[in-house]
Amino acid sequence: IDKQELEAHYSYMAKIQEVPAADSGTDSEPLEQNDQNAVECDHEHVALANLIKILKLNVDENKRIQKQLRKENVSLTQELTE
Numbered sequence: 001i002d003k004q005e006l007e008a009h010y011s012y013m014a015k016i017q018e019v020p021a022a023d024s025g026t027d028s029e030p031l032e033q034n035d036q037n038a039v040e041c042d043h044e045h046v047a048l049a050n051l052i053k054i055l056k057l058n059v060d061e062n063k064r065i066q067k068q069l070r071k072e073n074v075s076l077t078q079e080l081t082e
Helices: 003-017 029-081
Strands: none
Touching: 003 029
16 A cells, blocks of 8 residues: 555545534534544554555565575575585
């Protein structure tokens, strides 16, 4: 999942949770709850974006390590065959 997909998802979730003033009657609690939900969604979005960033860094680091290990294996194999 890329950043744009996450943003689209959370934007959609925020939209469907909105309560128009006409539908809420005199009670403003649903709107306040909606604001709280939007804040929580924003926090989740940031947390997920950070996790994705960390995972990408881990994948890149693992690829680098695997490449280095392959080179070392080739070198050791050549030493053993000599």
